[in-house]
Amino acid sequence: MKAADKRRIKQYELKLDLIRAAGSRSINFETPAERRANIERAKKDVKYCVERYFPHYATAECADFHIYWAKKVLKDKSFTGFAKWGRGLAKSVWNNVIIPFWVWLNEGDNYFVLISVSQDRAIRLLEDIRAEFEANPQIIADFGEQKNLGSWDEGLWVTKGGFIGQALGFGQSCRGLRVGAKRPKQYNIDDLETKQTIKNSKRQDEMVEYIEEELLPSMDGDYERLTISNNWFAPEMFVRKLSERHPDWFVHEVKAYDPTTYIPTWKSKYKQNYYKNKEKKMGVSAAHAEYNHEAKLKGGKHFKEEYIQWGKAPRLNHFKVISGHWDIAYAGTPTADFNAVRIWGLKVNDFWLLDCFVKQTKMAEAVKFMCSVQKSLPDTVTILWRAESQFWNDEVKRTIDEVEQAEGVKLNITLNPNKRNKYAKILFELESRYQNGRIFYDERLKSHSDTQKGLQQLYGIEPNYSTKDDAPDADAEAISFLSKHISPEKPEGKSGFQVGKYKSKNVW
Template sequence: MKKKDKDALERYKKRLELSANSVHLNPFETEAERNREMALAKKSFKACVERYFPHFATCEVPDFHIDLANKARANQKIKAFLEWGRAQAKSVFADVLLPFWLWINGIDVYLVLVGNNKDRAEQLLEDLRAEFEANPQIINDFGVQHNPGNWESGFFVTRSGFVGQALGMGQSVRGLRVKSKRPTIIVMDDCETKDLVQNPARQEKIAKWVERDLLPTMDGEVRMFLYANNRFAPNMVQIILQERHPDWLVHRVNAYDPVTYEPRWKAKYAPNYFKELEQEIGVLAAHAEYNNEPHIEGTIFKNDDIQYAPLPRLNTFKIIFGYWDVAYAGTKTSDYNAVVIQGVKGRDFWEIDCFVKQCKIAEVLDYMCITQIGLPASVVIHWVFEAQFWNDAIEDAIKLAEKKYGIQLNIIKRKNPGINKYDRILSLQPYYQNRRFFYNEKLKHKRDHQVAKGQLMGIEPGYKTKDDYPDAKKGATDECQKYAVDDSGNNTAAYKSTTGNYNQSSNRW
């Protein structure tokens, strides 16, 4: 036996052991009780999972699993994208629990499970095959399902007629038929790889394969299609399909609230789990993998534009501004309160610190007050925000914060120049190209800075990302520009911006 086949057999044996040893039959269950429990499992997805798959249901079944299961049972022609964050049990739900529940509800199931390659698809299908072969509760309630002669890796037919077949993405669909049966449920699970999302031509080819080859293999009354993948990249096959088929369901579930860190699946995750995870892997990676917010590698502003360096002493800056882009709501869908603290040194601009959060006004004012209190006696920050945001609520919040900390912020109101926001932000590009922006190296791993970078690199024509940090960066730069001078002492605002790399050796600290 080849090592690959031997390893696959060992994995399957372990699955059989898990299924056989994790389900314990109730020896005292009467026939009436059994019939009642089976009827309940048929009616309730949650009850089904708890009765037949307690080894998967290590915590309470989440409401979003129940919601999509009910939608699938009610609409047997459903086309749905499971855009659930990582660790929300997409694969278990789509590959095992849902097909089984539909089957006990009397739906004729011919499941085609598509992986990014044939081997991966076969591995995914083994979970369900093992349950049919070894799960004591399934055998007790529905009889022996193991069907020698039609029972192999990548393809099985139970004695009751449930068909499971594995298929690699892009593979020929010829042969997707068992006698007169055609596929009734197609699940594409975790098909988007890091390589695929970097290959637009191949993505387009796969989208056409789904539409023109895969879906037409179903021609009966039951034609379900589920695409299970979190939205971790800005360009994906599922995005192409969603744009072409706006009537298909996008069932999006983010793993946690980015403001409060409250988990979506409260029974599974501790309140601080995702806050700790952000600290471990970084906010951009966490948002991409768990909250369907892919990090966009900019086409205008890029990672290479961000140059870090040790921060000069604060009292060596000619002037320091703290520019505040105001937001009110403080919810997971609201704009961000963004503050950029930036200083001028010669002809260059140094980002000393930043605050970028979806929060209430009081929190950002706390930050500003604490920052001001922590400054050396010889250093002053000039706070600025756009006059259009001024209202009684802002004025009251500022007064409360000043009273709380016993200081005066002396915030300057500036009138918005009225230029289109995209054009205004785009005017930052020459500063990055000419290497005139420096970032305090201590910001590199700060959460607010990571969010800021994500927003900056999302700026492109027709962008739909948040732009609060780039707007604040532009405001801070306009304030600082009035005080920036070249080596001859001339204000650099009088000079036309040029492209190219700025020679950092001329920067004098």
């Protein structure tokens, strides 16, 4: 026997031991009537089902989005949808173990097919529910021994209670799948695409064709459930292509955390600062891609990662003009535009990003940021605050007045009438300056969350783009204003504004 096979058998045995040790205390103390009542309760209540049969998974309380998804899959016999959940939200556990078991519990049988990038990977994933039927003491107590010695191969197995599990790798034929008269009732596609496959667009197209032309025709009957659980971490992936081709398929999007407040979506599992610490370790863009499926962009047609110049910002008294532009957003919801405040300084012909605020918040938070910056400045320093007049209304003015009064600050925001096309404006003001090395970023902002958000928005500027553009829009306005103050004939260091010291890492 190969060493790899021995390790795999050992791992499976350890998994069985863990499951056996996690038996419910109710096994030996329930009366037959209580057992029947609790089984019926588990059929209706998936949260209780998890607590009863899978206490070894229930280290944290089931989240509302878990329960919502499970109910939706069970209710619709022809359900087709994507579990677009961030990393760490238990996609595989729910779609490979809990939901297939819950379907079997309610419907009396289930032919479940798990498809992954390879059959070996699919077999390893399918082992989780196979081990439950083999060793779970509560399942055995409620429904009897399930291991069927004559039909217990790791790639295709049948329980005594009518559950069939089968593992397939990408490319393996689904045509004609059946065990006796039974045909698949439920498919889950798990980790079909990885960081190694996303670089191959042709491979992605083949995955889409495989699902459309091979998998879907194999579903024949009253039950045709298909779920797809894969991280959406890249801008081009088969799941994105598939969802675009089938807009009627349900997409259940769940981000792991709020990128502004860092509040976890699965509060019973993750602590308040968990994702904030992840951002520090991984980098903001990588964390957003893995946990919030905000694809990490490295640049496109107009703006590329290599254009970004990081450097030690000059002393502030070397800047001729410093301006902060606020791109106003009203809603402050997770899908709304960003309130973007970008502070830029002009030094001779160069532009430096010195600080910024890029968040999906209410307007008051952006105004508080501006007030905190202004309060930290010495009297000799002036920032010229600006905003576009088209966004100005009574609610904006009221918000500014309230925050200014609370903070004891007067911002004196100047309104800029702007009627230019946004895409054309961003290209006109920014593209050539990035390409010619006229734009710099203060190196102290490298790990700054809002700076990284702004860069991701910049990289997404393409023809017919659909990404957020609030930060590059504010940059274009600020740099357009600063460019009017360029005086090539003046020697470096002569300026009309006297400014003071940069006080701290990310603020003035």
